[in-house]
Amino acid sequence: GAGVSQSPRYKVAKRGQDVALRCDPISGHVSLFWYQQALGQGPEFLTYFQNEAQLDKSGLPSDRFFAERPEGSVSTLKIQRTQQEDSAVYLCASSLRGGLVVNEQFFGPGTRLTVL
Amino acid sequence: AQSVTQPDIHITVSEGASLELRCNYSYGATPYLFWYVQSPGQGLQLLLKYFSGDTLVQGIKGFEAEFKRSQSSFNLRKPSVHWSDAAEYFCAVVLSYNTDKLIFGTGTRLQVFP
Numbered sequence: 001g002a003g004v005s006q007s008p009r010y011k012v013a014k015r016g017q018d019v020a021l022r023c024d025p026i027s028g029h030v031s032l033f034w035y036q037q038a039l040g041q042g043p044e045f046l047t048y049f050q051n052e053a054q055l056d057k058s059g060l061p062s063d064r065f066f067a068e069r070p071e072g073s074v075s076t077l078k079i080q081r082t083q084q085e086d087s088a089v090y091l092c093a094s095s096l097r098g099g100l101v102v103n104e105q106f107f108g109p110g111t112r113l114t115v116l
Numbered sequence: 117a118q119s120v121t122q123p124d125i126h127i128t129v130s131e132g133a134s135l136e137l138r139c140n141y142s143y144g145a146t147p148y149l150f151w152y153v154q155s156p157g158q159g160l161q162l163l164l165k166y167f168s169g170d171t172l173v174q175g176i177k178g179f180e181a182e183f184k185r186s187q188s189s190f191n192l193r194k195p196s197v198h199w200s201d202a203a204e205y206f207c208a209v210v211l212s213y214n215t216d217k218l219i220f221g222t223g224t225r226l227q228v229f230p
Contacts, residue, residue, distance in 0.1 A: 004159070031216060042120075042206050042220030043160070056217065091160070095216060102148045102167065102213045107159035 002026075004108035006092050012114045013082045021077045021111045025094030032075050033105060034067055035091040043091055049075060082115045089113070118143050122207055122221035130229050131199050137192040137224050139207030147209035149190040150218065151181055154204045163205075166190060177201070202228045 005024045013019050025032050031050055035043035036059075045059040051072035060067070064083075069075040079086055089110040095103035121140045129135055141147060149166040164175025171183040181192045190207060207221040 033217065035218075040222075042208075042222050043218070045217045045219070048217055059217075093160075093218075102210050102216055104162055104165070105216070105218065107152075107161075109157070109159045 004092055004094055004106050006090075006108040006111050008111060009109065010112050010114075012116065014116055015084060016081050018078065018080045019082055019113065021079075021090050021113070023075045023077070023092030023094075023108060025073065025075070025092070026106055027073075028096070029094035029106075030072075030097045031095040031103065031105075032069055033093040033095075034075070034077050035093065036061075037089040037091055037110070039088070046077070046090075079113075082113075084115050087113055087115045120207055120209055120219055120221040122205075122224050124224045125222070126225045126227070128227040128229065129197050132196050135192075135194045135197045135201075135226070137205050137207075137226070139190045139192065139221060141188050141190070141207075141209055143209070143211065145211075146183075146185060147211050147219075148213075149181075149183060150208040150210070151175065151179070151190075151192050152206045152208060152220075153177075154206065154223075156203075160206065163192070197226075197228055199228045199230060202226055 007022045034046040037043040047067045048056040049069040064080045066078045089112050091110045092108045093105040095105045151163040152160040154160050163179045164173050166173050166183045204223045206223045208218040
């Protein structure tokens with residue numbers, strides 16, 4: 001597609017439920033990022049993939065958060081046993097390549113997760 | 117602590133007025149610097165970036181930003197604001213090309229009155 005897409009756009013979960021958020025990056029983009037944006041805050045880094053390799057997961061807030069990108073394209077962010085503090089917009093971004101240069105990241109529209 | 121600071125949470129300007137949004141960073145070395153805009157229901161869009169060279173950089177939609185090393189600042193400016201510029205603006209940095217991960221400020225919400 002022309003841009004980064006995310007699904008679902010909105011997700012309501014009851015506390016304790018598991019959720020899965022999907023990101024489709026721009027075709028051919030090597031790098032993929034997940035960010036979490038709480039209400040009234042700037043996005044915060046969660047994790048980073050280069051192709052299928054998860055090179056940095058230092059931002060994942062707990063072991064309830066898990067991300068994968070098994071074929072180096074589509075990525076899924078999974079949150080187990082959701083808590084109210086997980087309510088946020090989850091943003092996905094992709095960039096053309098990793099390596100020795102800093103590349104522009106293209107962002108998707110986000111998934112707004114509300115945990116009741 | 118290392119951080120990106122946007123001291124203005126909310127700014128209101130009249131259409132046609134000039135605009136300056138402030139951004140300061142506190143890192144030992146000069147990071148790679150970015151400004152993004154986020155409109156309601158839309159993803160983040162890159163306005164401009166500074167990596168090196170000329171300290172005044174031009175971006176899209178008539179925006180520009182000036183890097184001042186002595187002040188650790190990267191302020192965003194526009195000479196004449198349009199109503200469509202109303203949005204949330206984020207300053208961000210990348211510390212290393214090894215990961216490219218963006219570190220964002222808390223944002224400045226711009227409101228434009230006709």
